[in-house]
Amino acid sequence: MDLENVKPDLATKEFLAVVLAGFGDALVPLTSDYGDEPCPKALLPVANKPLIEYVLAWIERSGIHDILIICPTLHRSSIYHHIHSDMFSSSLRIDLQTYEESEEDNAGTCTVLRHFSSRITEDFIVVPCDFLPPSDLPLSLLLDKFRVDALSEGCLATTCWYQPNPPEKISFIEEWGPPPPTFPIVWDPSSGTLLHVDTPDDQDRNPEDIDLQLSMLSKFPHTRLCYNMEDSHVYVCRRRVLDLLHEKPHLSSLREEFLPWLCKDQYRRPKRRKTLSESSSSRRSHFQFLSLRHSSLNNSSLDLDFSMEHASSPAKIGIFVPRGEAPVRINTPQKFYEMSRRILSSTVYSLPTNAKDRSLIDAKAQISSDSIIGHSSQISERATIKKSVVGRHCVIGKMVKIVGCILFDHCVIEDGAKLDGCILGKSTLVGAKAELIRCITQAGYEVGAGESAKGEKMEVSDWMATPGEGEDLAAS
């Protein structure tokens, strides 16, 4: 395929991006409901920009314009509003679909995909709504790897795993919960093949050892076992994957069940897969094998073996390991915090040019340059803001000290309060002289005047008591 001459129209038909917007259970209390209003994970503001916008922009940059967003029914309206707001680029063709799901009964990713398989007619990319790739990792890199593998080795899916940054001492706050467990994977660096994903089930079955099948090692004799890799949950898949999903109705999670199964399939007798794979591809690799066999150049054992494998293993699962800066998945408060700080470190704050916004910021307020202040926020005199993100329409009282915090929209911080390393949900009210260190609050939470807390996740216990009070205050 001559990539240069492909018309943009054709390129758009090549893939469909499926963005999965879940509840974000691990981000509680940031994603807990605000009254009757949900706070979807997809709309969490990272540096005052909803998460999903980063993802959509990333997809768009790779030339994909067809996007299917799947979200819980509860979140539909807010996400719909967001997508159709004027802040949003319009070159994308977005299909927003919902599925019935409650937070308790979390439908697996496989189930969701199966449910919408009729809407997916081409090869597709599964992208989580919380994936923040660095600028040197365009999606097209991953797509190119997939294209090459799919052509030459009958690749079924390409995954992307990365070595996360070691957690920084400052940003990792133990009180906010343990880091998500990582699972060992086995992959073959020379061919970029993912071979084994250790599942929680495996871990339960044999907590002492990792069991690896010998058939894997005889097909891939030189492999790498990594315990420090994280899954980006970005999967570039052939349409055929959906057929396989339908064949395995009992699998519910893509990463924990389906992917490990697919991996094992590579070194299993590929009988069934053979019928699914196009006969042409297997014939081609057969010829390739024959030509290799008769070639005088390639008589090393490895090459022969290799081509033989291709003849019999039509369903490779590729793995792409980006070098350079590690991407981040915002699936824990720590990650959220870390990512915000990372963005902050590269921003330079300047006072708003808009005269109206500017008038809200007191001249005597101190705002360090590595901060972000949303528009229409009011900052009173002698307030100090360092290394923080302040959302829109916030009200910061006098003498307030905010260091290393993330304030969502409509927060109200009353006079003299001190905040250090906190994440405040939408419309949080912090009373006068309250002191919070490394706390996370749910949207609409009210911290009483003079209260102090350290390392807590503060959740609203009873909504009936103060419905919408935060908003009232914010408006005032």
Added chain:
Amino acid sequence: MASKSSGSTKDKLLEGEDEVLQAVILSDSFNKRFRPLTTHKPRCLLPICNAPLLDWTFESLALAGVQEVFVICRSHAPLVKKAISESKWSKPGSGMKIVPIMTAKETYSPGDAMRDIYTRGLVTSDFVLVMGDLVSNIRIDEVVRVHKERRRTNKDAIMTMVVKESGLKHRTRAQGESAVFVIDPETSECLHYEHLQGYPRQKRISIPREVLTAHPEIEIRNDLLDCSIDVCSVEVPSLFQDNFDYLDLRRDFVHGILTSDLLMKNIHVYVAREGYAARVQDTRSYESISKDILSRWTFPLVPDDNHPGGHIYEHTRGNRYIAKDNTVVLARTANIGINTLIGSYAKIAENVSIAASVIGQNCTIGPGTTIKDSYVFENAAIGANCTIERSIIGAGVMVKDNSVVPKGCLLGDRVVIGPDARLPPFERLSTRPIKNVDEAKLASDEAGKGEDDIDDEGDDSDVEEVEAQQDSIDKTALGKDTNALVWPRGPPDEEDDDEGPENWKNQKFMRLGETLDEISEPEEDSTSEDDDSEDEFHDGESMSGISDVSIPFDQSEDKAEQEFKAEVVQSLERAFAEGHSLDNAAVELKTLRMASNVPLTRVKEAVVATLVDKIKLVDGDMGAQRKEIGVVISRWGDLINRIGGVDPVETVSILQAHCASSIRMPLFGQILAALYQEDIVEEDDIRKWHRIPASNGEALKEGIEAENFQKCWVIGSHMIKQFDAQESDEDESDDASEGEGEGEGVTKVTGKKPENAESDSDNNTQTESETEQSKPSALSRITMDTSNKTDVEAAKLDDALKTPTIKHQVPPSFAAVVPTAASSASRPLVKRPDPPKPLTQSKEGESETDSEVSDSTEAADAGASEDQSEDVSASEDSSAAPSTDDDESA
């Protein structure tokens, strides 16, 4: 650099760069893989490319700059010692000091040898440990340097293993014994060692999770060739001393160190990227290493330069090496193929064709002979028009004219075969144990220790054993002039070491000439977690070495199954013929099943089929026929349950299916009875089988098979009827003994008896005619035969034979042909566990019961025998009869 922490000698040794580099050679192999070539000399003295292995090892060490060598000799130690003293290394100025160390005969393993090294205090610094069969050109000094460097920072790094990147299926990589190394790529520390062998084949390996916490990124390598070159620190022998259970260097020591929580020692690997190193550890690697040497992979150790035996060869195009001293007599018409080496004084007659082979010194090859991929040791004489392929011919062997030596044969020293010998593949021959004169002389001081040979250089007890078995072996194929002893061909009756790599099946992976396709088992993938149908797919991937690539493209399932069946039949026939024990036969079948990866049912089918076919058909004589069945079933019947998964219901179904499609259809009933008699199937099982809808063959297409199915089913019905009758008798006997309170039971039975008889007589004629007209099967033949008998007793007996149901009259042992009804009748009652006999049962009651039972069974038998084609409902009615009250009135 000089000793900062002086005082500790160890440190000094570490620092001292000009320290003497020591090496230890374990010249003994501690196994028997080369037998019978090694009955008269140790493996390390076997020639490879016309030079003893030990000399290759010395040469390899000299190349690495080793200055002092200790050779640990065990078996044939005097020979080894003599060889060392005669070798060029013992001459002054060789630059290497070689010290033979005689160790005790009780040294059974490399571990013992290491303990011996420790007690003798041989080594004083880090040393190189190799086996006496190494061929290498790796710069071991570089490994030693790396090792010492590491020791400087890490005192716990006690050993460095040299491994070579080779690819998975390299011909020199031992298939019978290999290993997966788990390595930290940064430090090349070996984190986990998993020994693999060809058989039993592991399906998975387990890497301890705790390894991951310290090393988040590790490499798993299945493509490394273990060169068996270890650079050890001084404390290695002491570790062996402390742990008496360390036997093998790899499986015990390396594994033990790596898994030990206490020792906290590290073992590292050195992955050699260039150079060559391999061990002649079995006949298979003997071949591949010979080929490697001839194709000059071992340069500078090649026949035309640095030949360890000191011979001088001329290297000509196509890697042909011919002794340079002009002593070789080559006929003009002789065809010398590529990769061939011919020793001095060899005489090659006309029209000889030699390819990819090594011919020793002083060999004579007669005209018209073809030698391919074979290794002929010195002084051998091959006659005219012989064919030798992929074999090793020992020193002084005579192969007389027109003989054929196919692949995989090992001919021990001085064996004579032919003329016109036709050896089977993989034959192993040796001479009778006449003690070689000089060996005896040399060994005289070692005398009396000859009993304990566990290694291939051991003494003659094995040979004697082989000799003892000779009478049973037909040696006509070996030619009339032969003096050979035939070594056992099949697997040993009792596997002494099923776990280790020395088991028979695994040895197949190590023998010369074996194409691995034949023995390699499919790699299966019974991933329990996936619980789906994938489990039965097996991987047709062959393990074939690249040297003999044969691509099994579409080996259809069918063919595999056929092959498997044939294998089962063969294995059972062997078992029958050689009278194996049940256990052994079962084990063999199990392994066969594992090897072919077929479901258990297949095995069962094959076993049942073979057993049934094994029964000789006796025309006409019922008694003899029954005896035949009895003999087979009583001897081998239990095998059905031993092969795993006891499922008698299935057994019956399989038996039915097989009988239905076989000419032994008429035997179904009797076989079933015999199985019942042997407790292989129980009454309940027969009932269950009977209830399975598929059993009556309705689902099948019209045809003989369906008909036969139905017949079998009907026979089953009768049997069940019989059981019912018997049960009611039993009830009755219980009742009778318990008291008159349940007189009902008695009346029930008595009421039933005539009914039964009646129905029988009703059906009698009808059935007979039906069977006759439907098909003149053996069954009806039998029926007719029995009707000719005049003697009442005999008739009754024959009836019994014909009907499977009356097993009560079948004696437990089939030796007694005519049992007394009463004595045998009591047996099944005891056997059946369901209605326990009351202990209080009186003598009187018992005898009464017995007679009653025999009566009723007799009656039922008489009926059952005839009405085979009675329809289903009728038989069901009658079987249900005793329990229903309605029948009483009848």
